[in-house]
Amino acid sequence: MRRRRTRTWVNWSGTVRCEPAYCARPVTVEEIQSEVVRVAEEGERLRVIGGGHSFAPLCWTDDNHLSLERFTGIESADLERRRVWVRAGTRLQRLCEALADRGLALENAPDFDQQTLGGALATGTHGSGAAFGNLGSLVTGLRLVCADGSLHSLSAEQDPDLFRAAVVSLGAMGVVTHVELQCVDDYRLELRTQAATLGETLTRIDSFRRDHRNSEFFWFPYTDSVVLRTADVTREQPTRLSPLQRAARRTTDRIVFRGMAEAARRTPHMAEQFGRLATRMVSGRRDVLSARTAYALQRRLRFQQLEFALPVTRLDPVLRSLDRIIKALAFRIHFPIEVRFVAGDDNWLSPHYGRDSACISVPAYPDISYEAYFAPIAELMERNDGRPHWAMLHDLKAEQLRALYPRFDDFRAQRRRCDPRGLFLNPHLAAIFGEDLR
Numbered sequence: 001m002r003r004r005r006t007r008t009w010v011n012w013s014g015t016v017r018c019e020p021a022y023c024a025r026p027v028t029v030e031e032i033q034s035e036v037v038r039v040a041e042e043g044e045r046l047r048v049i050g051g052g053h054s055f056a057p058l059c060w061t062d063d064n065h066l067s068l069e070r071f072t073g074i075e076s077a078d079l080e081r082r083r084v085w086v087r088a089g090t091r092l093q094r095l096c097e098a099l100a101d102r103g104l105a106l107e108n109a110p111d112f113d114q115q116t117l118g119g120a121l122a123t124g125t126h127g128s129g130a131a132f133g134n135l136g137s138l139v140t141g142l143r144l145v146c147a148d149g150s151l152h153s154l155s156a157e158q159d160p161d162l163f164r165a166a167v168v169s170l171g172a173m174g175v176v177t178h179v180e181l182q183c184v185d186d187y188r189l190e191l192r193t194q195a196a197t198l199g200e201t202l203t204r205i206d207s208f209r210r211d212h213r214n215s216e217f218f219w220f221p222y223t224d225s226v227v228l229r230t231a232d233v234t235r236e237q238p239t240r241l242s243p244l245q246r247a248a249r250r251t252t253d254r255i256v257f258r259g260m261a262e263a264a265r266r267t268p269h270m271a272e273q274f275g276r277l278a279t280r281m282v283s284g285r286r287d288v289l290s291a292r293t294a295y296a297l298q299r300r301l302r303f304q305q306l307e308f309a310l311p312v313t314r315l316d317p318v319l320r321s322l323d324r325i326i327k328a329l330a331f332r333i334h335f336p337i338e339v340r341f342v343a344g345d346d347n348w349l350s351p352h353y354g355r356d357s358a359c360i361s362v363p364a365y366p367d368i369s370y371e372a373y374f375a376p377i378a379e380l381m382e383r384n385d386g387r388p389h390w391a392m393l394h395d396l397k398a399e400q401l402r403a404l405y406p407r408f409d410d411f412r413a414q415r416r417r418c419d420p421r422g423l424f425l426n427p428h429l430a431a432i433f434g435e436d437l438r
């Protein structure tokens with residue numbers, strides 16, 4: 001196994017930096033187990049890392065990292081039941097390609113595909129669509145290495161409590177080595193973008209959520225303008241864009257999401273006009289894409305982000321309050337706010353546990369003071385029963401989280417069962433779970 005001294009580790013957004021003493025890159029389950037046992041025997045701690053895309057300091061440690069970057073791919077596939085066993089280090093992009101090669105697809109996916117499967121599951125990563133849960137809702141089986149090095153095979157039938165805790169675990173229960181996913185037959189989606197007003201979108205939010213297989217919208221602050229994005233299954237052939245059309249698309253997207261944000265930063269009084277123009281520039285598109293390519297967007301610009309999952313009924317009042325908060329800020333913000341829909345599920349620490357959610361994501365352009373921007377928004381979300389996305393920035397502690405998650409203490413009990421000494425904790429996780437880091 002490769003285990004070498006590491007240099008500074010930095011997450012995707014640049015907010016988390018650490019200097020772990022070692023990073024192990026195991027290639028077999030036995031190597032994963034022996035690394036966990038070594039760390040336990042040396043009385044140290046270990047954080048599993050995926051692609052490092054989480055904004056929150058989930059992966060921070062100055063002890064040991066363990067990466068599954070050499071533990072990837074589909075291990076086996078049951079094509080009749082459309083189920084696959086996947087090694088947890090597999091990136092979503094590779095997973096979707098490998099599924100398509102077998103005539104399969106994920107029923108829904110996030111708008112980014114560079115995460116590892118293990119990392120995406122651990123934080124409750126999701127796409128948008130009223131009928132679909134987060135990625136964890138596709139999991140039918142898991143294998144987990146606990147702090148004593150033991151390997152557990154889990155499912156809804158086999159040790160169901162540990163299973164419900166381990167699917168969305170923040171990497172605090174152990175190392176997930178393999179995941180069994182329920183897939184669907186491969187499909188194609190017709191994607192449309194359309195301009196609308198925030199007012200009319202909120203008025204018909206129930207039909208907007210239900211009339212399309214996938215639906216979400218982007219709201220441009222200081223305006224009443226939104227861009228609706230919808231997707232529905234089609235048998236049509238995928239759209240073929242000429243190289244020129246593709247380049248024009250890329251340029252438009254760059255202008256809308258980067259150029260205009262930059263322009264609004266330099267001329268803040270124009271933020272409203274830029275928002276309206278951006279809405280017009282990206283609306284009216286129609287494309288047919290394979291499931292493999294339909295979901296992920298290009299992300300070139302680094303940003304910070306906060307996201308909360310709210311009961312759907314709170315969406316309207318919360319967005320109206322958010323509008324007031326943004327207008328009262330001492331500075332102007334430049335990025336659209338994204339609203340997505342996720343169905344409820346049974347995984348104890350899933351932000352969507354037991355309720356259908358509207359998820360509000362608030363990104364911050366790199367140069368603004370995101371702490372000042374996010375603080376009043378986090379307060380608003382907390383007052384409205386918002387559950388934070390585990391990968392995004394938040395500072396909720398055990399006491400507040402207990403009130404938001406009905407099975408919070410059951411999760412803590414299962415976590416302690418797997419990890420009595422806190423081998424898989426760091427200060428951020430210890431605060432979340434109300435544990436002492438001695």
Ligand SMILES: Cc1cc2nc3c(=O)[nH]c(=O)nc-3n(C[C@H](O)[C@H](O)[C@H](O)COP(=O)(O)OP(=O)(O)OC[C@H]3O[C@@H](n4cnc5c(N)ncnc54)[C@H](O)[C@@H]3O)c2cc1C
Pocket residue numbers: 012047048049050051052053054055058059068088089110111112114115116117118119120121122123124125126127170171172174175176177299389391
């Ligand atoms: C540009 C961008 C776009 C995004 N888009 C979306 C989106 O559309 N929807 C959404 O919901 N989120 C989105 N996210 C958040 C992203 O999905 C999460 O941050 C996800 O956790 C990243 O996966 P990763 O592999 O980078 O994991 P990391 O950030 O490296 O790790 C995340 C957590 O997973 C744990 N972990 C990783 N592997 C394992 C394992 N094998 N066993 C146990 N624990 C493990 C780690 O310990 C850590 O706690 C986005 C993030 C970025 C930067």
